[in-house]
Amino acid sequence: MKNFLLLATLFFSVQGMAQPTTKLHRRAVLVDTHNDVLSSSVLEGKDISQRLTTGQSDFERWKEGGLDVQFFSIWTDRTPRNKAGFFKDANQEIDSLEIIALRNPSRMALATNYKQVRKGIRQKKLVGLIGVEGGHMIEDDLKKLDSLQRRGMRYMTLTWNNSTSWATSAMDETQHPDSLPQIGLTEFGKKVVRRMNELGVIVDLSHTGERTFYDALATTSRPVLLSHSSVWNICPVFRNVKDDQIKAVAKNGGVICINFYSGFLDSNFAKKMDQLEGTEGKRIKDSIGQNVDAAKLNEIWAKYFSTELEPYRPSISKLVDHIDYIVKLVGDDYAGIGSDFDGVSSVPVGMDDVTKYPLITEELKRRGYSNKSIKKILGGNVMRVMKANFK
Numbered sequence: 291m292k293n294f295l296l297l298a299t300l301f302f303s304v305q306g307m308a309q310p311t312t313k314l315h316r317r318a319v320l321v322d323t324h325n326d327v328l329s330s331s332v333l334e335g336k337d338i339s340q341r342l343t344t345g346q347s348d349f350e351r352w353k354e355g356g357l358d359v360q361f362f363s364i365w366t367d368r369t370p371r372n373k374a375g376f377f378k379d380a381n382q383e384i385d386s387l388e389i390i391a392l393r394n395p396s397r398m399a400l401a402t403n404y405k406q407v408r409k410g411i412r413q414k415k416l417v418g419l420i421g422v423e424g425g426h427m428i429e430d431d432l433k434k435l436d437s438l439q440r441r442g443m444r445y446m447t448l449t450w451n452n453s454t455s456w457a458t459s460a461m462d463e464t465q466h467p468d469s470l471p472q473i474g475l476t477e478f479g480k481k482v483v484r485r486m487n488e489l490g491v492i493v494d495l496s497h498t499g500e501r502t503f504y505d506a507l508a509t510t511s512r513p514v515l516l517s518h519s520s521v522w523n524i525c526p527v528f529r530n531v532k533d534d535q536i537k538a539v540a541k542n543g544g545v546i547c548i549n550f551y552s553g554f555l556d557s558n559f560a561k562k563m564d565q566l567e568g569t570e571g572k573r574i575k576d577s578i579g580q581n582v583d584a585a586k587l588n589e590i591w592a593k594y595f596s597t598e599l600e601p602y603r604p605s606i607s608k609l610v611d612h613i614d615y616i617v618k619l620v621g622d623d624y625a626g627i628g629s630d631f632d633g634v635s636s637v638p639v640g641m642d643d644v645t646k647y648p649l650i651t652e653e654l655k656r657r658g659y660s661n662k663s664i665k666k667i668l669g670g671n672v673m674r675v676m677k678a679n680f681k
């Protein structure tokens with residue numbers, strides 16, 4: 291009997307710890323502003339209506355992770371997939387998302403306005419939204435911007451790693467500034483931002499260089515989004531945002547959604563990666579390369595690369611440090627979730643796929659965050675920015 295009571299006490303205390311957080315996570319609206327499953331998985335022929343054993347996302351796992359709203363990244367590299375160009379690539383990718391939605395009407399609803407987002411959440415469907423990653427997809431043409439908006443685009447990052455003729459990227463501004471004909475937004479770039487405001491497309495400043503970032507903030511009349519960026523002061527890499535940028539986003543009423551990529555979260559991981567990509571990597575590749583062909587070398591190298599980096603993977607606590615940093619600097623209205631799942635090669639230990647979002651809620655709770663703050667961070671802040679932008 292005594293043992294039974296002890297067990298019962300233990301059971302209820304464990305339940306007591308776990309349940310409120312789970313309940314809170316389920317009740318909160320969870321919004322993830324960046325997922326690359328379309329370009330990394332769907333276009334490769336994978337079917338996310340089935341539970342997959344590879345990759346990080348599919349419908350079943352989204353449900354388990356308690357996700358309500360997903361911005362799907364429409365991304366194409368600096369060399370287009372189609373001969374016809376970037377705009378064609380973007381349209382093809384939007385086609386693939388529409389097909390998924392048509393095939394899964396009970397699980398997913400595509401939304402283009404705030405009312406539809408709320409309706410989809412009420413119906414307990416995954417609300418899908420279109421985010422275009424890279425201004426190169428409008429091919430310097432406002433008509434193509436309009437056209438993508440008509441197809442449902444509700445955010446666009448002004449650049450990806452590559453600059454456009456009208457906006458410079460974080461990569462180029464930091465790594466090749468001398469090769470740029472101009473830095474920041476051009477007059478046409480400002481037109482793009484104003485047109486996005488008119489159309490109800492959120493200006494996404496992830497990937498943009500600092501000059502473009504501040505030019506865009508001076509131009510936009512609406513709150514901005516950083517759909518997948520982390521904090522420079524914790525991990526000083528080119529893609530992350532500095533304190534003054536965080537303060538500027540807060541002043542604008544925007545939101546910064548934390549990217550889960552290990553290399554943007556943890557400076558030791560980033561340093562090790564730099565070493566591997568630099569002289570250490572060259573030395574090792576040279577020593578393997580003498581005995582094998584190029585394909586085999588790539589295979590061996592990829593394995594070596596991930597094995598070497600494995601011990602440097604950060605914890606979930608490190609991920610939450612980035613959220614915490616923004617909250618302590620400017621308050622709880624400006625942080626969100628922008629995982630970059632299916633677009634990154636390494637995530638924190640335990641954060642392996644979309645089923646793991648509840649661990650963030652648990653960690654925030656453990657740190658003493660109120661339910662109200664947690665709800666803002668999980669999705670409330672992005673919902674506010676959507677409402678302020680969408681038509």
Ligand SMILES: [Zn+2]
Nearest residue numbers: 423497518633
């Ligand atoms: Zn990206």
